[in-house]
Amino acid sequence: MQRIYLDHNATTPVLPAAADRMVAVLRDEFGNPSSVHHFGQRAKAAVDDARSEIAALIGAEPAEVLFTSGGTEADNIAIRGAAEVLESSGKRHLIASAIEHEAVLNTLKALAKRGFRTTLLSVDESGIVSPASLRDALADDTAVVSVMHANNEIGTIQPIAELAGLAHERGALFHTDAVQSAGKIPIAVKALDVDMLSISGHKFYGPKGVGALWVRRGVRVLPLLTGGRQERSRRAGTENVPGIAGMGVAAHAALAKMKDEGARLAVLRDRLEAGILSGVPGTAVNGSTATRVPNTTNISFDRVEAESLLIALDLEGIAVSTGSACSSGTLEPSHVLKAMGFNAHRTQNSIRFSLGAANTEAEIDRVIAVLPGIVEKLRSLTRAPARAR
Amino acid sequence: MRIVVAMSGGVDSSVAAALLAEQGHDVIGLSMQLYDQRGGEQTWGSCCTLDDLHDARRVASRLGFPHYIVNFERRFQETVISNFVQEYAAGRTPLPCAHCNSDLKFSTLLDRARGLGGECVATGHYARVEQSQVGRWLLKRSADGEKDQSYFLFSLTQDQLARAAFPVGTLTKPEVREQARRLGLAVADKPDSQEICFVPDGDYASFVARREPAVSREGAILDRDGRALGTHAGIHRFTVGQRKGLGIASTSPLYVLKIDADAGSVTVGPREALEQARLTASDVNWISIDAPQTPVAVSAQIRHRHKPAAGRVHALAEGRAEMVFDEAQPAITPGQAVVFYDSDTVVGGGWID
Numbered sequence: 001m002q003r004i005y006l007d008h009n010a011t012t013p014v015l016p017a018a019a020d021r022m023v024a025v026l027r028d029e030f031g032n033p034s035s036v037h038h039f040g041q042r043a044k045a046a047v048d049d050a051r052s053e054i055a056a057l058i059g060a061e062p063a064e065v066l067f068t069s070g071g072t073e074a075d076n077i078a079i080r081g082a083a084e085v086l087e088s089s090g091k092r093h094l095i096a097s098a099i100e101h102e103a104v105l106n107t108l109k110a111l112a113k114r115g116f117r118t119t120l121l122s123v124d125e126s127g128i129v130s131p132a133s134l135r136d137a138l139a140d141d142t143a144v145v146s147v148m149h150a151n152n153e154i155g156t157i158q159p160i161a162e163l164a165g166l167a168h169e170r171g172a173l174f175h176t177d178a179v180q181s182a183g184k185i186p187i188a189v190k191a192l193d194v195d196m197l198s199i200s201g202h203k204f205y206g207p208k209g210v211g212a213l214w215v216r217r218g219v220r221v222l223p224l225l226t227g228g229r230q231e232r233s234r235r236a237g238t239e240n241v242p243g244i245a246g247m248g249v250a251a252h253a254a255l256a257k258m259k260d261e262g263a264r265l266a267v268l269r270d271r272l273e274a275g276i277l278s279g280v281p282g283t284a285v286n287g288s289t290a291t292r293v294p295n296t297t298n299i300s301f302d303r304v305e306a307e308s309l310l311i312a313l314d315l316e317g318i319a320v321s322t323g324s325a326c327s328s329g330t331l332e333p334s335h336v337l338k339a340m341g342f343n344a345h346r347t348q349n350s351i352r353f354s355l356g357a358a359n360t361e362a363e364i365d366r367v368i369a370v371l372p373g374i375v376e377k378l379r380s381l382t383r384a385p386a387r388a389r
Numbered sequence: 390m391r392i393v394v395a396m397s398g399g400v401d402s403s404v405a406a407a408l409l410a411e412q413g414h415d416v417i418g419l420s421m422q423l424y425d426q427r428g429g430e431q432t433w434g435s436c437c438t439l440d441d442l443h444d445a446r447r448v449a450s451r452l453g454f455p456h457y458i459v460n461f462e463r464r465f466q467e468t469v470i471s472n473f474v475q476e477y478a479a480g481r482t483p484l485p486c487a488h489c490n491s492d493l494k495f496s497t498l499l500d501r502a503r504g505l506g507g508e509c510v511a512t513g514h515y516a517r518v519e520q521s522q523v524g525r526w527l528l529k530r531s532a533d534g535e536k537d538q539s540y541f542l543f544s545l546t547q548d549q550l551a552r553a554a555f556p557v558g559t560l561t562k563p564e565v566r567e568q569a570r571r572l573g574l575a576v577a578d579k580p581d582s583q584e585i586c587f588v589p590d591g592d593y594a595s596f597v598a599r600r601e602p603a604v605s606r607e608g609a610i611l612d613r614d615g616r617a618l619g620t621h622a623g624i625h626r627f628t629v630g631q632r633k634g635l636g637i638a639s640t641s642p643l644y645v646l647k648i649d650a651d652a653g654s655v656t657v658g659p660r661e662a663l664e665q666a667r668l669t670a671s672d673v674n675w676i677s678i679d680a681p682q683t684p685v686a687v688s689a690q691i692r693h694r695h696k697p698a699a700g701r702v703h704a705l706a707e708g709r710a711e712m713v714f715d716e717a718q719p720a721i722t723p724g725q726a727v728v729f730y731d732s733d734t735v736v737g738g739g740w741i742d
Contacts, residue, residue: 307459307460308501308504308505311457311459311501311505312504312505314455314457315417315455315505315506332460377504377506378504381500381503381504
């Protein structure tokens with residue numbers, strides 16, 4: 001079966017050049033980057049080459065980039081690390097948007113249990129955080145505001161610079177989870193006006209298990225892991241040298257072709273979206289179509305359960321997803337669509353299509369061709385909920 | 390033929406799926422997630438837990454067919470668990486496995502299967518389904534009399550039986566384990582699930598009281614003449630035929646004879662008073678015959694481990710039936726199923742009034 005992968009916001013295939021680099025580093029650069037000798041120096045160089053590539057991807061200084069095990073750890077260091085520093089100065093309030101990734105939401109929950117006040121900013125139907133809601137939520141003791149750059153489920157891009165400016169006016173730090181935007185759209189940390197920014201290697205054709213956190217010079221974060229002095233004492237533990245090197249190659253490639261690839265994906269995405277909206281009755285796009293990353297669309301299918309549609313598409317060789325899955329891999333109502341004010345049905349009938357490098361026009365046309373029949377079949381078998389005896 | 394197999398992660402449904410795959414069918418495994426497992430830790434459940442779901446996935450992966458986990462939490466609450474709680478609150482003793490079969494596996498799951506192009510749903514039940522010469526679908530006992538589960542499947546309609554397959558129904562349990570070993574399945578020696586899956590500690594009373602606090606209402610324990618012998622802490626703690634936990638001193642053993650939900654009372658008496666020769670049942674599902682207007686000879690089973698007893702059954706109005714046993718039977722329990730058999734064939738069955 002010819003399989004079509006349309007779930008690039010979950011993960012991407014590793015770029016062959018990145019995989020080659022990883023294998024080379026794994027074989028040949030086995031030294032410990034902390035070691036003084038030749039072997040250590042070579043490994044350190046591999047890490048720092050990658051650091052420069054990551055810095056270039058987000059318009060930052062290499063020295064401000066620290067490597068992590070992924071986006072989740074980066075989010076945790078940013079929010080916990082900064083909150084712990086600011087706690088002693090009486091700042092015990094945290095703000096995030098209601099459409100954040102669980103890495104942020106559950107970090108806030110954990111800090112709430114430790115006595116922090118937390119505020120979640122709701123969004124409207126466009127899926128975009130309003131600056132007015134942040135202005136209302138900010139307080140004198142707000143320590144950190146965390147709002148994602150692009151949403152993972154619907155792809156909407158948030159007005160980060162404006163939000164960060166408001167936070168700074170009230171003396172709060174601003175963190176953005178840029179896991180879904182890095183490699184897809186241009187990022188310049190200065191223009192975004194943020195203090196901390198998280199990225200993840202496997203979302204832009206790098207390997208899994210490696211990510212990075214950019215921390216503006218002068219911003220203090222307490223380390224989560226205690227140990228050696230790696231990463232300027234902010235992230236202890238011997239570096240994942242092959243993973244970091246692979247991510248560096250992927251970052252370089254993503255930056256080099258970002259403009260052309262973004263334009264190509266937007267055309268394909270729009271073709272898919274238009275094809276579904278015209279070919280399948282009872283469909284609608286979730287969230288603003290004006291400001292979003294070029295590879296993502298999230299579409300609700302009236303009178304269909306997303307779970308069934310996802311399985312039926314997989315049996316046709318088409319891999320898509322909804323935004324959120326629980327530990328067993330089953331689907332939960334989307335917290336993002338819930339926060340946008342959609343009813344219970346719509347939070348469970350929506351499918352995310354996220355395109356990537358290998359997708360072709362022919363693949364998109366095949367999806368458009370098979371979807372109407374699948375949806376019609378599922379709708380014909382939907383029965384009203386049975387009553388309990 | 391595309392067949393959807395309901396996989397619990399146990400050895401029976403794993404072997405069922407494997408045998409169908411081996412026969413060349415286009416198998417799709419579906420596992421139902423029935424409880425909240427977001428914590429990653431098992432809070433309740435002795436079957437279909439996160440570990441069980443992962444076991445099912447490993448079986449599918451080994452045999453090379455697709456496997457998905459479907460979230461039926463809400464549906465399970467609305468049907469099986471809500472019925473379980475309501476029945477106890479009404480002074481009856483529920484049989485959730487039968488509801489799960491007819492209201493979940495062979496309704497919601499079957500609908501899902503059909504949406505995916507599946508012709509039928511196969512499970513790991515020990516029972517057989519056959520089509521008679523006149524085209525009627527028959528439910529029969531399994532080859533393993535000890536493991537037979539036809540009692541829990543009596544409420545399947547002709548439409549449901551037509552789309553049901555029980556691949557291990559012709560095997561004995563040891564044969565199923567042997568097949569699992571032959572196929573190299575990691576679940577070959579997994580213990581059988583026990584009790585009711587969503588109450589693994591067996592403490593039904595606490596489970597019911599947590600969901601329906603109103604049941605914990607004190608009431609009277611009466612003798613057969615209506616004299617008060619003592620009090621109890623809620624009728625949901627009792628089932629007809631129960632002897633333990635009455636908290637009443639008596640020279641001869643006392644058994645629960647009757648539970649009156651309206652009055653909140655429990656009537657007790659000696660063992661011989663438990664025996665009755667007649668019962669009526671509701672929501673009767675006739676399988677091998679149309680509703681008999683005159684009594685027909687059957688053997689009737691009134692609980693899972695009951696040895697079927699001979700007698701005659703006939704249909705009453707409004708989907709009910711009356712069964713008269715040749716010899717009185719102990720502890721006929723409202724809420725349990727009565728299933729009528731003609732030898733190995735299920736004639737029909739209903740819910741004891």
